[in-house]
Amino acid sequence: MDDLMKEHARFANKASFSKTQDSMQQVLAALEKARADIVANPNGTPLHITKAKSGIKSSFDVANSNLKDVNSASKSYEKALNKVWKLPVDDDEEDALASQSYLINRAIAMHLLREGQFDVASTFFREANEASTINGHSGIKSPNPRTDKQELSWEIKSERLQAQFAEMYHILDELKNKQNLDPAITWATNHSEQLESRGSNLEFELCRLRFVSLFLGYDGNGNFEGDVDMDADDTGYPASVLRAATYAREAFAPFQDRYMADIHKLVGAMAYWQNMPDSPYADLFSPYAAWDDVCSSFTREFCSLLGLSPSSPLFIACTAGSIALPILSKVRSIMRTKRTEWTTQEELPVEIPLPPDYMFHSIFVCPVSKEQATDANPPKMMPCGHVICYESLKSISKNARFKCPYCPAESHPKEAKSVYL
Ligand SMILES: [Zn+2]
Structure with a gap:
């Protein structure tokens, strides 16, 4: 990232066309002077033209070298950008959201509304829907309006949200x-x-x-x-x-x-x-x-x-994603060279060091099985207050009254309650 910042500073410094502009002014001045000289003294025309030519040539040289500088700074900035951001793209890779571009469009529209960018949001609505009729994408509407109940209320919902956020701002x-x-x-x-x-x-x-x-x-x-x-x-x-x-x-x-x-x-x-x-x-x-x-x-x-989180989910997802992406990309390339597969569905094979504000799900590890809780194997609290995972509860209780593994209390698995951490 430091290299990128350095290149950016270099580019900002070099990307100035002021020298080129000055040179072009000199070319114009030389031409105008030559014209005035020729009008004043038509007999000396060849001499005036030769004089003007040499002035013009040196001005062009200065302009060209300025352009070269800008060009080379732009090239090395592009290189630095690619080094940081360009990820290997595979043709065989499936884009999970390709068929659901309307979800991304909605997330963007929602972000704009909650940031108070109402004008931009309404332009975005219009253009996303216009683009959908041209290229067949789904714009902001669901491709299956009948199965997506939210769809019917989406436009009303966005108008209402706009009024509510206007009040908030x-x-x-x-x-x-x-x-x-x-x-x-x-x-x-x-x-x-x-x-x-x-x-x-x-x-x-x-x-x-x-x-x-x-x-x-x-x-x-x-x-x-x-x-x-x-x-x-x-x-x-x-x-x-x-x-x-x-x-x-x-x-x-x-x-x-x-x-x-x-x-x-x-x-x-x-x-x-x-x-x-x-x-x-x-x-x-x-x-x-x-x-x-x-x-x-x-x-x-x-x-x-309003039933919304205090900060924009799109912003959080993009920030967390940009922190996680380089690590995930590295993991993928290592897995590829070792020809291994990522088998655990619910867990990433590496730690992603996100800042504390970005931790939304607390992690529960079952004290019996030592496994991390998942949607299919959620934490369950027995009436005594001890918590173990659903699978452990099933295997210990065998669907009958059983003794808690951590205290003398007995209970029936039916009495255990799901815990949301
Ligand atoms: Zn207990």
């Missing part, structure tokens, strides 16, 4: 760029029940951020109101602290049961209003990190209520 824009909490709080209040049932902290996080903003002298809608003006009632507190206290009394009430400890900290911290940065509560009142946190937890909750 509007709220995020207000949060990120205008520090305006109102639309996010309204949304969270409207979806309060669903958020609560997911165990989400979003509503409280938003209220807490408004409290902190008020305390720091903002009005919670991004406007700075100042914190130095003392209260008219002569309480000795700045108006901003009193505004935060009033807000806390109303807004924190519904959260008392769940967030008592946090509320105590926030309210207690008000005593440090004169020197908050040096107080033990300084972290709670740092506005910068809090806005980022609230934005990402808002995105996460919004997407999860």
